[in-house]
Amino acid sequence: MSAPGAAPVAVRWPARLWIALLVFSGVILLDGLENSMIAVSLPEIQRELGMSAATAQWLMGAYILAFGGFLLLGGRFADLFGRRRVLVVAMTVFAFLSLLGVFADDAALLIVSRFVKGMAAAFTAPAAMSLLTTTFPEGPQRNKAFGIFNVFEACGYSCGLLVGGLLAALDWRATFVLPIPIAVLVLAGALLVLPPDPPRAGRARLDLGGAVTLVAGMLLLVYTVTTAADAGWTSPWTIGGFALAGLLLLAFVIIERTVEQPLIRLGILRGRTLVTANLSAALLYGGAMGFQFLLALYLQNLNGWQPWQMALVLLPAGLMVVLAGPRLGALIDRYGVRKVLIAGLVAFVPAYLLMLRMGPEPDLWTVLLPASLLWGVGFALSISALMVAGTSGVADHEQGLASGLLTSSLQVGGAFGLAVVTAAIVPGTRLDQLYPGVAVILVLAVLTLLVQLPRSRTSPASKG
The missing domain is CATH 1.20.1250.20 (MFS general substrate transporter like domains)
Structure with a gap:
């Protein structure tokens, strides 16, 4: 990376790199749209499906819970099993569940689909970001790429509030339609311009004990944090949730320190x-x-x-x-x-x-x-x-x-x-x-x- 005060280095990319960056940025654009469009559509969905206010909130909560709970596992999956492969599979699931949301008439089915969609996003987001960091070398190129990447994140959230409000006024199902063509374009771009994942030196093995304790601990942690205001910070449910999440994450650390092939190398935290x-x-x-x-x-x-x-x-x-x-x-x-x-x-x-x-x-x-x-x-x-x-x-x-x-x-x-x-x-x-x-x-x-x-x-x- 160039030293501070040095003249900025001109960065010129071929068309293939620009398309790759648009693919990575399209992933973060979708995440922003998902969070903001559903927020302004909730009243319409609640009214049409006859949901209570508490149930309707889980249309957002289920996505956030799954996204936060599976992110670390999603990032490690990308490292172990191939970033392009993980991105393509997870984005396919994301597009399918968007289509399911268009036709869902049952509140429970819609909430479950939002949870699985959040899981898919938890795999696409770190896969896209790590593809960016491994495609653009550290220094001026990566700095420029991250700047553009975050433009799409801001656009996703800002436009999602405005566009989501307008679409919800017409038909709330339109907010589930909009992500589908974007997801298809991301998939097409990934398949066309991203090179296949390089072969690994050895067969990737999943640390199952680490994966279970990590996901369970993160899910419980995110759930406890998001429900603490309603349940009360000193309530037995909140205190018990934090305690159990802490125990699960402690078990994860113990497993990672002893297993032969850990899911996460704890030394990275040094x-x-x-x-x-x-x-x-x-x-x-x-x-x-x-x-x-x-x-x-x-x-x-x-x-x-x-x-x-x-x-x-x-x-x-x-x-x-x-x-x-x-x-x-x-x-x-x-x-x-x-x-x-x-x-x-x-x-x-x-x-x-x-x-x-x-x-x-x-x-x-x-x-x-x-x-x-x-x-x-x-x-x-x-x-x-x-x-x-x-x-x-x-x-x-x-x-x-x-x-x-x-x-x-x-x-x-x-x-x-x-x-x-x-x-x-x-x-x-x-x-x-x-x-x-x-x-x-x-x-x-x-x-x-x-x-x-x-x-x-x-x-x-x-x-x-």
């Missing part, structure tokens, strides 16, 4: 850059999910705005990522990944401070849009930088694991931050009850900075 990148990702996403939740409560619940109107408020944030993403590689090459990351993390603090100025009537020009712009700057700079930091220096045969770790940190951190914010604002039916939630996301933003600041002064790796 890399300080990787650990701090994952911790920062969890804290950052926790604050970000909390911010979106508070904004939704403020605009939709307290002021009666429609989801598409909230999407327009967040549009400047998405535009910042779209505009900055393709230039992120050059910024990282010139200033170093750590400086770009710190600049992004700093931007979240004033964005969240502005939320303390929420009044009875939404102030679009001096509160909401400035907060959205700052939030977008933070995301534009920090997410790509975290992906670069979290995968740098990792051997090619463990890139799937590193990608799965980073994505898992984002998902679990987001669920945990959302649960803490929800607990802080219960019952959250008045404006003044939202301010403790703002205090929570501010604390998370400051903690994210504190994790990174010592490294920015002491680590030689911070320059790359």
Whole structure:
């Protein structure tokens, strides 16, 4: 990687590499669409299928639970059994389940399909990200690729809110139709331009005990975090859930330390850059999910705005990522990944401070849009930088694991931050009850900075 301050290196790719990057980016675009479109479609689905509010929430919860629970296993599968193969198989399952959702008339079947779809996404996401890191060499090329990759993630979420709201107004089933052609294009591109997986030196063997304890522990952890606000943080169910999840993950660690061919090499966690990148990702996403939740409560619940109107408020944030993403590689090459990351993390603090100025009537020009712009700057700079930091220096045969770790940190951190914010604002039916939630996301933003600041002064790796 070029040293900070050096002139940016021009990166020119042939058409094949651009198509490959579009394939990887299409995967993350689908993930963003899935999370945002279903959120704005819930009322219509609930009404047509006669679901209770608690049951309807599992249309989102089932996907998030499976996605967070299977990510680490999905990343390791990509390393062991071939990234292209895992991507193609999992994307085929994803497309089929989208088609199933179009015709489903039973609430239970729809929820189960969402769970399996989340499982499929847990295999496609780390496979795509590790394919990116092994296709584009560390340095200017990978930095540029990650910048473009994250543009698609931002577009998926931002457009999903707006497009999902419009499609749901016509027919909620249209929100299940839209991912199908995108998934088919991703599949076609993967089969056409991605080279076959290289043969492995020996036969890949799955550490079954490690896989079972890891998936069970992660599923229980994500489930406990996402239900803690409703069940109560001190309830026996929550305490028992965390305890059992901890025991399962401890059993996983013991198995990995003793088995001949571990599912995950625990030594990868000794890399300080990787650990701090994952911790920062969890804290950052926790604050970000909390911010979106508070904004939704403020605009939709307290002021009666429609989801598409909230999407327009967040549009400047998405535009910042779209505009900055393709230039992120050059910024990282010139200033170093750590400086770009710190600049992004700093931007979240004033964005969240502005939320303390929420009044009875939404102030679009001096509160909401400035907060959205700052939030977008933070995301534009920090997410790509975290992906670069979290995968740098990792051997090619463990890139799937590193990608799965980073994505898992984002998902679990987001669920945990959302649960803490929800607990802080219960019952959250008045404006003044939202301010403790703002205090929570501010604390998370400051903690994210504190994790990174010592490294920015002491680590030689911070320059790359």
